[in-house]
Amino acid sequence: MEKRIPNEGFVYRVSVPDEWEELQRTGATLGGDIDRTTGCIHFSDLDQVKMVLNNFFRGQENLYLLQIDATKLGEGLVYEAVKDTYFPHFYGPDRSFQPLPLDAVSKVEKLLTLNGEFSCSLLD
Template sequence: MDRIIYKIATKAQWAEAERAGSFAGAPVDHADGYIHFSTAAQAKETAAKHFAGQDDLLLVAVDTDGMGEALKWEVSRGGALFPHLYAPLSLSAVVWVKALPIGPDGAHDFPEMDG
């Protein structure tokens, strides 16, 4: 499985995570009982499906080393395995955080991603 996974979050959600020292998840994560992540190959589709038109977003790259049993790869959209974290995200696992602006074509303009 991919070592680096990605979370799309609003700037406000991430600012709260930085204040708290960990990321407890977005409202959809709280509703589902885990934090949703995507692989590099899945992130653009996730943005288009769940965040279309939102321009206050960040892309958070996360290193899965050390997540242990709290990270589960589970079948989701189209039968693909998606990473789900059943614990708060420690900010020490964050590799980088970059803006996720909307490009001229109306889709999010992704930075280069590992994986």
């Protein structure tokens, strides 16, 4: 089951340095290995970001949180059930696996860690 309505006007992407640099340098990215393997770019709603950080990025540094304007992703943004919750995934039109364009990024913040907790103004 899937839904197509974002909970707010934005979705969020935790980005590693190489991905953020590629996005700035080329104007687009297909994400990391998991995104390329699954054929979609994985996002989170704001209330899911800390869980994603703790489950998949614990111990990593130099991470960035990208705020993405969901309206710029159009019908390519789909919410899909993962266990008991829905996560936003970007496939592109007709599930053609399109890259995330830089112009969809409305804000970027470097994530800080303090006592093992991630923080930035978007999360606080």
